[in-house]
Amino acid sequence: xxxxxxxxxxxxxxxxxxxxxxxxxxxxxxxxxxxxxxxxxxxxxxxxxxxxxxxxxxxxxxxxxxxxxxxxxxxxxxxxxxxxxxxxxxxxxxxxxxxxxxxxxxxxxxxxxxxxxxxxxxxxxxxxxxxxxxxxxxxxxxxxxxxxxxxxxxxxxxxxxxxxxxxxxxxxxxxxxxxxxxxxxxxxxxxxxxxxxxxxxxxxxxxxxxxxxxxxxxxxxxxxxxxxxxxxxxxxxxxxxxxxxxxxxxxxxxxxxxxxxxxxxxxxxxxxxxxxxxxxxxxxxxxxxxxxxxxxxxxxxxxxxxxxxxxxxxxxxxxxx
Amino acid sequence: xxxxxxxxxxxxxxxxxxxxxxxxxxxxxxxxxxxxxxxxxxxxxxxxxxxxxxxxxxxxxxxxxxxxxxxxxxxxxxxxxxxxxxxxxxxxxxxxxxxxxxxxxxxxxxxxxxxxxxxxxxxxxxxxxxxxxxxxxxxxxxxxxxxxxxxxxxxxxxxxxxxxxxxxxxxxxxxxxxxxxxxxxxxxxxxxxxxxxxxxxxxxxxxxxxxxxxxxxxxxxxxxxxxxxxxxxxxxxxxxxxxxxxxxxxxxxxxxxxxxxxxxxxxxxxxxxxxxxxxxxxxxxxxxxxxxxxxxxxxxxxxxxxxxxxxxxxxxxxxxx
Numbered sequence: 001x002x003x004x005x006x007x008x009x010x011x012x013x014x015x016x017x018x019x020x021x022x023x024x025x026x027x028x029x030x031x032x033x034x035x036x037x038x039x040x041x042x043x044x045x046x047x048x049x050x051x052x053x054x055x056x057x058x059x060x061x062x063x064x065x066x067x068x069x070x071x072x073x074x075x076x077x078x079x080x081x082x083x084x085x086x087x088x089x090x091x092x093x094x095x096x097x098x099x100x101x102x103x104x105x106x107x108x109x110x111x112x113x114x115x116x117x118x119x120x121x122x123x124x125x126x127x128x129x130x131x132x133x134x135x136x137x138x139x140x141x142x143x144x145x146x147x148x149x150x151x152x153x154x155x156x157x158x159x160x161x162x163x164x165x166x167x168x169x170x171x172x173x174x175x176x177x178x179x180x181x182x183x184x185x186x187x188x189x190x191x192x193x194x195x196x197x198x199x200x201x202x203x204x205x206x207x208x209x210x211x212x213x214x215x216x217x218x219x220x221x222x223x224x225x226x227x228x229x230x231x232x233x234x235x236x237x238x239x240x241x242x243x244x245x246x247x248x249x250x251x252x253x254x255x256x257x258x259x260x261x262x263x264x265x266x267x268x269x270x271x272x273x274x275x276x277x278x279x280x281x282x283x284x285x286x287x288x289x290x291x292x293x294x295x296x297x298x299x300x301x302x303x304x305x306x307x308x309x310x311x312x313x314x315x316x317x318x319x320x321x
Numbered sequence: 322x323x324x325x326x327x328x329x330x331x332x333x334x335x336x337x338x339x340x341x342x343x344x345x346x347x348x349x350x351x352x353x354x355x356x357x358x359x360x361x362x363x364x365x366x367x368x369x370x371x372x373x374x375x376x377x378x379x380x381x382x383x384x385x386x387x388x389x390x391x392x393x394x395x396x397x398x399x400x401x402x403x404x405x406x407x408x409x410x411x412x413x414x415x416x417x418x419x420x421x422x423x424x425x426x427x428x429x430x431x432x433x434x435x436x437x438x439x440x441x442x443x444x445x446x447x448x449x450x451x452x453x454x455x456x457x458x459x460x461x462x463x464x465x466x467x468x469x470x471x472x473x474x475x476x477x478x479x480x481x482x483x484x485x486x487x488x489x490x491x492x493x494x495x496x497x498x499x500x501x502x503x504x505x506x507x508x509x510x511x512x513x514x515x516x517x518x519x520x521x522x523x524x525x526x527x528x529x530x531x532x533x534x535x536x537x538x539x540x541x542x543x544x545x546x547x548x549x550x551x552x553x554x555x556x557x558x559x560x561x562x563x564x565x566x567x568x569x570x571x572x573x574x575x576x577x578x579x580x581x582x583x584x585x586x587x588x589x590x591x592x593x594x595x596x597x598x599x600x601x602x603x604x605x606x607x608x609x610x611x612x613x614x615x616x617x618x619x620x621x622x623x624x625x626x627x628x629x630x631x632x633x634x635x636x637x638x639x640x641x642x
Contacts, residue, residue, distance in 0.1 A: 237513030
């Protein structure tokens with residue numbers, strides 16, 4: 001039975017970069033109207049308005065590769081003069097030769113070796129400086145813009161819209177937590193304490209009575225797939241009522257969001273825009289969306305059709321096509 | 322050189338339960354005036370006003386034992402009929418016989434076995450229900466009041482005072498994170514997402530397509546001593562500017578707070594009040610404060626003299642002495 005009256009429109013900011021007739025925008029607007037209507041059956045108190053967002057492929061681009069992987073490969077090249085053995089040692093040799101096939105063959109073990117060599121063996125403060133310096137200099141290989149200008153403008157608008165409606169917005173990403181924290185506040189308005197991510201082990205070490213936090217070459221927590229609801233529990237301790245992802249690695253997060261008693265909404269960014277960004281889903285190396293596409297309808301997850309639902313993709317539109 | 326003019330008094334709420342002439346109250350009031358003075362050299366933007374508080378012995382009583390230990394011992398007794406072998410198996414036999422010497426002899430290994438038996442093997446939702454039910458029924462052995470009424474009123478007032486001055490308040494406790502989350506919002510005004518604590522391992526398990534978070538009998542993170550600055554990094558990602566603790570297990574947290582560039586303040590609750598609560602420090606089984614007492618002056622940590630600085634100890638004063 002459809003409701004007798006339309007829900008009251010929520011306050012500004014509006015979702016101006018979203019196609020007004022799209023199913024995704026309608027689902028968001030109606031959901032917000034329901035959970036913010038104090039007299040309605042689906043009202044959710046402000047304290048429980050928790051929204052979680054994947055990052056890679058959901059808030060910024062993950063093509064042609066994860067931004068953090070581009071960072072790691074650049075770091076290998078920068079550190080190579082101090083490691084002459086890397087010339088013949090995989091996976092480093094593959095990186096230095098630009099041999100993506102050999103890098104792919106090194107698999108997850110290879111990636112972890114690269115992470116250990118490029119993300120560990122320093123204090124958290126030093127790592128933050130390295131990330132910040134890299135981001136201020138690096139540009140996307142295709143769009144020739146800094147990565148932080150290639151966030152998805154409609155999603156940044158959605159974050160603001162949720163916060164204007166009393167939501168607390170969190171990132172829940174498979175990416176490294178300390179890789180994200182230095183820049184997400186400026187890019188998304190999300191403070192460091194609202195970032196959930198993968199972690200390597202960190203240790204408090206005292207030298208001459210002065211302690212510091214040192215990053216160790218050991219993966220401690222992988223915030224992906226079944227790790228996402230665990231990360232949400234550990235760092236947030238409440239079930240979200242709103243979730244957005246784009247790949248199969250987000251599905252358990254979306255399932256956990258649906259489990260909350262009461263209203264909830266889950267979105268999947270579907271990369272359908274070959275012209276402005278990229279069209280990919282079931283067969284992509286980064287951000288594979290296969291089971292999620294199969295299950296979306298059954299689970300009630302709303303697909304965002306990037307090509308048709310968004311009037312603009314990137315926060316700074318690239319100059320040339 | 323003393324400042325030419327007194328700092329502007331901060332807005333209400335005031336610290337009415339604190340002795341107006343005490344060094345601790347003065348240190349707090351002056352610190353808040355400095356970091357909130359937009360034109361002063363020590364101004365700290367609201368986003369960076371992070372305050373961290375230990376829980377046991379800092380926000381509520383840890384005598385005659387940690388409240389969570391009292392919970393675990395009660396759980397052992399409640400579960401004993403399902404475990405006939407506990408009658409002769411340590412550390413459970415010690416609990417069932419009330420043999421505190423044998424329990425103490427079982428040491429940390431014994432405590433971990435009790436935690437595994439009483440805190441794991443269930444979903445997080447079920448654990449929350451167990452904690453909530455226990456807290457609503459249990460009373461403190463000496464004061465005969467529910468534990469949540471035995472929070473320290475001046476510290477609750479301090480939390481409100483900090484929040485009124487733009488601070489975000491966090492708990493950073495050696496206690497179990499899921500043991501605290503069900504009640505700290507009502508007791509302290511601190512939401513679940515601002516609680517850092519020790520954790521056992523939690524796993525997302527899918528049964529018949531429905532996932533749930535299951536608690537496993539394995540310690541994952543001990544948020545005590547050198548673990549505290551690590552927990553603060555992982556869950557907050559910013560250096561606090563204000564910290565309060567009461568035992569040697571808080572010292573690394575206080576050191577980490579002092580390391581931040583700019584103004585910071587660290588407090589130690591010193592249990593000096595044998596009449597209203599308990600007088601203990603260097604030789605206590607719970608909340609031992611030994612090295613912290615030695616280092617306080619050198620480190621610039623401010624001692625709170627419970628007996629002389631607080632006009633009231635507990636949020637609900639016990640009826641009889």
